[in-house]
Amino acid sequence: MSTALNTPSIADQFAAREADGPALILEGVGKKFGDSYAVRDVSFELEQGTFLTMLGPSGSGKSTTLNMIAGFLDPTEGTIRLRGRDITTLLPNKRAIGMVFQNYSLFPHLNVLRNVAFPLEVRGMKRREAAAKAAAALELVELGHRARAFPKELSGGQQQRVALARAIVFEPDLLLMDEPLGALDKRLRETMQISIKNIAEQLNSTVVFVTHDQEEALVMSDQIAIYNDGGIEQYGTSQDLYENPASIFVADFIGESNILRGQMSQGALAVGGQVFPIPTRSKGRISDGDRAAIIVRPEQVTLRSRHSRADTAQVKGPEVQGTVREVIYLGTAYRFYVSCDLGFEIEVRVRRHLPEGETRKGERVSVSWAPEDISLVPSDEA
Ligand SMILES: Nc1ncnc2c1ncn2[C@@H]1O[C@H](COP(=O)(O)OP(=O)(O)O)[C@@H](O)[C@H]1O
Ligand SMILES: [Mg+2]
Numbered sequence: 001m002s003t004a005l006n007t008p009s010i011a012d013q014f015a016a017r018e019a020d021g022p023a024l025i026l027e028g029v030g031k032k033f034g035d036s037y038a039v040r041d042v043s044f045e046l047e048q049g050t051f052l053t054m055l056g057p058s059g060s061g062k063s064t065t066l067n068m069i070a071g072f073l074d075p076t077e078g079t080i081r082l083r084g085r086d087i088t089t090l091l092p093n094k095r096a097i098g099m100v101f102q103n104y105s106l107f108p109h110l111n112v113l114r115n116v117a118f119p120l121e122v123r124g125m126k127r128r129e130a131a132a133k134a135a136a137a138l139e140l141v142e143l144g145h146r147a148r149a150f151p152k153e154l155s156g157g158q159q160q161r162v163a164l165a166r167a168i169v170f171e172p173d174l175l176l177m178d179e180p181l182g183a184l185d186k187r188l189r190e191t192m193q194i195s196i197k198n199i200a201e202q203l204n205s206t207v208v209f210v211t212h213d214q215e216e217a218l219v220m221s222d223q224i225a226i227y228n229d230g231g232i233e234q235y236g237t238s239q240d241l242y243e244n245p246a247s248i249f250v251a252d253f254i255g256e257s258n259i260l261r262g263q264m265s266q267g268a269l270a271v272g273g274q275v276f277p278i279p280t281r282s283k284g285r286i287s288d289g290d291r292a293a294i295i296v297r298p299e300q301v302t303l304r305s306r307h308s309r310a311d312t313a314q315v316k317g318p319e320v321q322g323t324v325r326e327v328i329y330l331g332t333a334y335r336f337y338v339s340c341d342l343g344f345e346i347e348v349r350v351r352r353h354l355p356e357g358e359t360r361k362g363e364r365v366s367v368s369w370a371p372e373d374i375s376l377v378p379s380d381e382a
Pocket of ligand 1: 062
C-alpha cells in the first residue's frame with residue numbers, strides 16, 4: 001500500500017516526462033523554393049506554455065516556418081521536434097497541432113458546434129462525446145450561446161473565435177496562428193488579443209503566433225522572434241528587443257527610435273563632428289574605425305529649453321543644440337522633432353505635465369541622453 005502511495009502512476013510519470021525539456025525545438029530549419037531560400041537556418045526552443053510571436057515584414061518567411069511546423073511543407077533541411085519526438089516529416093494530421101488562419105476557413109454548411117466537433121470526429125470520437133467537448137470549447141471562447149448558428153450568421157470576430165475553439169478542442173500539443181486577427185478592425189483586434197492570450201494561459205498552451213504588427217507582438221508574447229529576409233534577426237522577450245536591439249532593423253521594427261549613424265573612434269561614436277559615449281555593456285563589441293549606430297528612444301531624450309527648471313534638467317551626456325521643427329500633442333505626452341545643428345533630427349517624447357512641455361515650434365533647445373540608456377548596433381550604411 002505504501003508502494004502504491006509513493007510510486008507515481010503511469011499517467012503522472014508520463015506527465016512528468018512530458019513536462020521535461022522544451023515542448024518545441026527547431027534546429028537549423030530551412031526551406032528552398034526553386035533556387036532561393038524562403039527560410040534559412042531557423043533554430044529555437046520553446047518551453048511548454050510559452051507564447052512565441054514571429055514578427056516581421058511581409059515575405060520574411062514567417063508563414064513558411066509555421067507551415068513547416070504544421071507539416072504542410074517539408075523542410076529542405078533541419079529538424080523539428082515536438083515534445084521530444086522528431087516530427088520533421090510526419091503527416092500534418094499525426095502531429096497534434098491546432099492551427100488558426102487569417103481567413104477563418106470554417107465549413108459553411110456545418111453549424112458552429114459541428115465545425116468545432118469536426119477535428120474530434122475525424123479522429124474517430126463518437127458524435128455525442130465530440131459534441132460535448134465542442135460545447136465546452138465554445139464556452140471557453142464565450143460562444144456557447146451561438147452553437148446552433150451557421151458561420152455566415154456570425155461577425156468576423158465571432159467566426160475567428162469559432163476557429164480558435166476548433167483549434168483547441170482536441171487539446172493539441174501546440175497551437176499555431178497565422179495572422180489570425182489580420183481581417184478584424186482595430187478595436188476588435190485588441191479585444192481578441194487579450195482573449196487569445198487569456199485562453200492560452202488558461203490551457204497552458206504552447207503557442208506560435210504570426211503577425212506583422214509590433215504592438216500586437218508586444219501585447220501578446222512571452223518571446224518574440226524578429227524575422228528578416230528568411231531568418232531570425234533577434235530572439236528574446238519584448239523587453240530584450242526594446243532595450244537591447246541587436247540591429248538597426250530590430251530597433252526600427254520594435255518601437256520608435258532615433259538612429260544616429262557614425263564611426264567608432266576611441267571607444268565612442270563620432271557623429272557629425274561630435275563624439276557620443278556608448279553604453280558600458282557595448283564596449284569592445286565594435287572596433288574603432290567601423291561604422292556603427294546608436295539607438296536612442298524618444299522617451300530617453302532629455303529636452304532642455306527656456307521653460308526647463310534647472311533642477312529638472314538632468315543632463316547625463318553630451319548636449320546637442322537645435323531648433324524645434326514640430327510639436328505634436330499626444331494626449332499624455334508631447335512629441336518634439338528637433339533639427340539639430342549637427343545635421344540630424346531627434347525625436348523627443350516629453351510627459352505632458354513637465355515644464356519642457358511648454359516649448360513651442362521654432363524655439364532653441366538642447367537634447368541629451370544618458371549613454372547607459374541607449375544601444376549601440378553595427379551599421380554598414382554610410
Ligand atoms: N509555395 C511557394 N513557392 C515559391 N515561393 C514561395 C512559396 N511560399 C512562399 N514563397 C516565398 O517565400 C518567401 C517567404 O514567404 P512567407 O513565408 O509567406 O512570408 P511571410 O509569411 O513572412 O509574409 C517569400 O519571398 C515568398 O514569395
Ligand atoms: Mg504570411
